[in-house]
Structure formats: structure tokens, C-alpha cells
Amino acid sequence: MEKHWYVIHALTGQEEKVKANILSRIELSNLKDKIFQVLIPTEVVSEVKSGKKRISERKFFPGYVLVEMELSDDSWYLIKNTPGVTGFISSGDKPTPLQNEEVENILKQSEEKKEKPMPKVTFNQGESVRIKEGPFTNFNGTIEELNPARGKLKVLVMIFGRSTPVELEYWQVERL
Numbered sequence: 408m409e410k411h412w413y414v415i416h417a418l419t420g421q422e423e424k425v426k427a428n429i430l431s432r433i434e435l436s437n438l439k440d441k442i443f444q445v446l447i448p449t450e451v452v453s454e455v456k457s458g459k460k461r462i463s464e465r466k467f468f469p470g471y472v473l474v475e476m477e478l479s480d481d482s483w484y485l486i487k488n489t490p491g492v493t494g495f496i497s498s499g500d501k502p503t504p505l506q507n508e509e510v511e512n513i514l515k516q517s518e519e520k521k522e523k524p525m526p527k528v529t530f531n532q533g534e535s536v537r538i539k540e541g542p543f544t545n546f547n548g549t550i551e552e553l554n555p556a557r558g559k560l561k562v563l564v565m566i567f568g569r570s571t572p573v574e575l576e577y578w579q580v581e582r583l
Contacts, residue, residue: 408477410443411504414496415486419470422447425491426472432485441482444475448517453558453578460578467517471496473510478502528577530560536580538562543573547583 417425426445433442448467476482495502530550538546543564552561558577563570
């Protein structure tokens, strides 16, 4: 038997519970030699609530859990009958394994995004925003440039009849 990564569909919001249930069922059933890893790919995001910057985790694929395992009747049955699991992603009756490249990309992306928190809110170039904090509070402007890696954006604001670029952080502006 060969081990592969499979995608399990779980009830949305229940991914952590499904992971815990699978891990405890593996312990009870002696299938440690068939089911190796249970993973919920996440990224770290930053947001500002009530004027305070908070860092939280967000799931890449809400409602899905990845499992590395050797597919057998026992391992399939254990996963399929875990509370919160609605089924495997499959073509027909047999679960379809992920390609190695797909798994590598997901794991790499998850690691990269854990190191550098990304802003939870995303903006687009040309979008109109209102500045909600800083020296230009309540000014409206248009996004000229985005730098999501740094969490900053450049907004063109009309000051004394001229369009002036102002560099702000994502949390300092809101959509109009």
C-alpha cells in the first residue's frame, strides 16, 4: 500500500472538531500505521478591531480537512464514519488522492502565510476608500498602489484642490 493525501469534506466550522475526532479514533482503532497526518491548512491574518491590531488564523479551505493515509477499507471506514465528516472528495466511489505538487503547494503556502500575517481585508487598485484613522481622518480617496506584504497602500487624497498620495496601513482605511 502507498500513502497519499486525501481531502475530506467536513461540516463548515467543525474542521477542528473533525481533526480531533479522527486523531482520537486513530488511537482507539490501532490504525496509526495507516493514517499518518491530519491537517487543516491555515494562514495568519491581521485585522484591527476597536482600534487594536489582532492576529488570527483563517482556514484556506473552510469545510475541508486533509488526511495523509494508506487507503484501505479500514482507514476509509474510520474516516467516513467520523462525526462531522460528510465524505471524501472523489470521482465515483473511490476517494481521489491529491497530486504531490498540489500538496507541496498547499503546505508551502500555509508555512509562508504563518510567518507573515496578511491583512484580513483586501483592497483593489482604483477603489474608493475613507480614511478612518490618522492625520487625514474622514478624508476620502482612491487607492493608487497596494503592498499587501507590508500591509500598506497608497491613497490619492484631495488636499487644497490637489491630488496628494498618502501612504497608509490597511487598517487605517475602510471601503466606501
